[in-house]
Amino acid sequence: MTDETREITFNRPVIVGRELDYIREAVEAMHTAGDGPFTRRCAALLRDALGIPAVMLTPSCTDALEMCALLLDVGPGDEVIVPSFSFVSTVNAFVLRGARPVFADIREDTLNLDERRLPELVGPRTRAITLVHYAGVGCEMETILPLAARHDVDVVEDNAHGLFATYRGRQLGTLGRLATLSFHETKNFGCGEGGALLVNDPELVARAEIVRDKGTNRQQLLRGQVDKYTWTDVGSSFVLSDILAAFLLAQFEARETIVARRRAIWERYDAGLRGTVERHGVRLPHVPADREQSYHMYWMMLPDVASRQALIEHLQRRGITAVFHYTPLHLSRMGRSFGGRPGDCPVTEAAGERLLRLPFFFQLGDDDVDRVIDATLAFFVGGAAAQR
Numbered sequence: 250m251t252d253e254t255r256e257i258t259f260n261r262p263v264i265v266g267r268e269l270d271y272i273r274e275a276v277e278a279m280h281t282a283g284d285g286p287f288t289r290r291c292a293a294l295l296r297d298a299l300g301i302p303a304v305m306l307t308p309s310c311t312d313a314l315e316m317c318a319l320l321l322d323v324g325p326g327d328e329v330i331v332p333s334f335s336f337v338s339t340v341n342a343f344v345l346r347g348a349r350p351v352f353a354d355i356r357e358d359t360l361n362l363d364e365r366r367l368p369e370l371v372g373p374r375t376r377a378i379t380l381v382h383y384a385g386v387g388c389e390m391e392t393i394l395p396l397a398a399r400h401d402v403d404v405v406e407d408n409a410h411g412l413f414a415t416y417r418g419r420q421l422g423t424l425g426r427l428a429t430l431s432f433h434e435t436k437n438f439g440c441g442e443g444g445a446l447l448v449n450d451p452e453l454v455a456r457a458e459i460v461r462d463k464g465t466n467r468q469q470l471l472r473g474q475v476d477k478y479t480w481t482d483v484g485s486s487f488v489l490s491d492i493l494a495a496f497l498l499a500q501f502e503a504r505e506t507i508v509a510r511r512r513a514i515w516e517r518y519d520a521g522l523r524g525t526v527e528r529h530g531v532r533l534p535h536v537p538a539d540r541e542q543s544y545h546m547y548w549m550m551l552p553d554v555a556s557r558q559a560l561i562e563h564l565q566r567r568g569i570t571a572v573f574h575y576t577p578l579h580l581s582r583m584g585r586s587f588g589g590r591p592g593d594c595p596v597t598e599a600a601g602e603r604l605l606r607l608p609f610f611f612q613l614g615d616d617d618v619d620r621v622i623d624a625t626l627a628f629f630v631g632g633a634a635a636q637r
Contacts, residue, residue: 257621259570262434262441263611265503271495283488284471287495294501295430295445298413299420303448305461306489306497310409310431310444314342316487317379317405317427317446319460320453323348327376332362333579333589334597335381339407340578348376350587352579354594358535359383360548360604363596364392371400379405380425385437385543386536387416390424403427408447412438413508414543421543422447432497437507437545440497443489460484510611511544514618518547518607521622529629547607548574549625554602560628561605567624570608577601 275287288306295304307313323329325347331340333352340350351370356363360383367378378397380388397404408422409431415421422428427450432443448457458468464484469475500507523533532550536542551557557573564571577597579589591598607621 255568257569257608257613257617258610259572259606259608260435261610261612262439263500263507265506265611266499267502268496268499271499272492275491275495281490281492283490285491285494287491287498288489291494291498291501292445294498295447299423299447301423301447301449302451303454303457305446305448305457305487306494307444307446307461307487308489309338309442310407310429310433311338311342312485312487313429313444313446314338314379314405314407315345315485316457316460317377317429318342318346318348319483320427320457321377321403321405323376326374328372328374329376330367330370330378331578332379332381332597333577333584333594334360334383334575334600335407335578336409336575337578337581339379339381343377343379344583349374350578350584351375352584352587352589352594352597354596355383355600357532357596359386359388359537360600361386361388362393364389364396367393367396371396371402375400375402377403377405379407381407381409382411382414382421384534384548385411385414385421385545386534387411387414387421387540390416390419394424405429406447409433409436409444410545411543412436413504415541417539423449426450427453432493437511437543438497438500438504440489440493440500443493443497446487456482461487507611508544511609513615514609514613515542515544515547517615517618518622521619522549522625525626526629531629546609549605549607550600551603551605557603557605560625563628564621564624567620569621569624571605571621573601574604574606575601 292304323343323346327348328351329343329348330351334355354363362380404425406425406428408428411421428447430445432439448454459482464482465478466481467478470478530552578584579593
């Protein structure tokens with residue numbers, strides 16, 4: 250198989266450093282359950298890097314979001330504003346507690362929650378605004394946070410895409426009352442499955458420990474603060490295995506290497522595509538000057554659903570896998586049961602039909618990136634788009 254025919258997948262998990270050594274160390278230490286040495290080291294590294302009160306590793310970002318709903322006492326009668334252009338976990342966490350989702354549209358430029366729509370969505374029952382920093386580019390927080398404060402509404406950052414990215418010099422995930430991270434294998438830093446809850450309000454730290462540990466005060470026992478632990482609150486098993494934390498720690502230790510390579514890939518795509526494909530009606534990622542992104546993905550917004558499908562098939566014939574992303578939550582079967590209707594979120598609906606993501610992972614070589622660029626340009630410049 251030559252370089253020209255070798256398959257280029259959309260994503261590939263990466264091992265960059267001491268992942269396997271740390272897993273072996275965890276197993277040999279006979280501590281493979283949660284809250285072991287590697288879990289504590291990961292949490293401390295993130296807490297210090299972000300400068301926040303507490304970080305709690307979880308089995309997934311979904312679990313961290315469910316912890317947010319519990320900690321904010323979201324329940325029946327409450328409303329939670331969520332972007333319709335997001336993964337289902339962003340809304341499920343609150344629906345599970347009985348809340349009604351209020352779906353928000355997104356901006357055309359960053360694909361983030363459109364802060365200009367918020368005043369008409371916030372009402373007397375609004376309990377929280379959950380936003381997504383799409384592709385690791387920060388939302389318009391200097392508009393969102395004051396609005397939330399005026400209405401006494403909590404802000405939750407679903408920061409699955411944006412670890413170590415910044416908004417006006419501040420780390421994403423440190424701006425809302427609570428935030429979540431994902432360490433799924435498709436993310437910049439992964440351990441197969443994993444996540445984290447970021448607690449930015451010191452008043453929530455003690456309760457977060459209890460909710461994470463099945464509703465018990467077990468952590469107080471481990472610190473010698475009580476002589477036995479008991480059930481004190483609602484909760485569940487939201488603790489990450491130390492084996493996965495061992496893998497994750499090695500990724501964090503190599504974070505500068507990982508970010509540098511992902512940045513090089515993103516910038517190579519951008520240099521090769523911007524201008525040429527834009528002349529064919531394609532929109533490319535927009536990163537405002539006051540934001541540093543995480544280099545999580547490179548997306549293209551095609552003119553219509555037919556051209557997106559044609560480009561996917563064009564690339565697939567050349568051994569390149571490109572994929573779409575979210576479908577609008579408000580138009581799903583569950584979303585419609587909460588009143589979602591076509592036309593409610595027009596930018597989201599367009600993105601659901603037109604957005605395409607190019608292959609993006611640490612091991613993607615410059616030759617691979619160039620091959621994707623050349624194949625993409627051939628679709629437009631070579632006339633494939635006109636022939637579809």
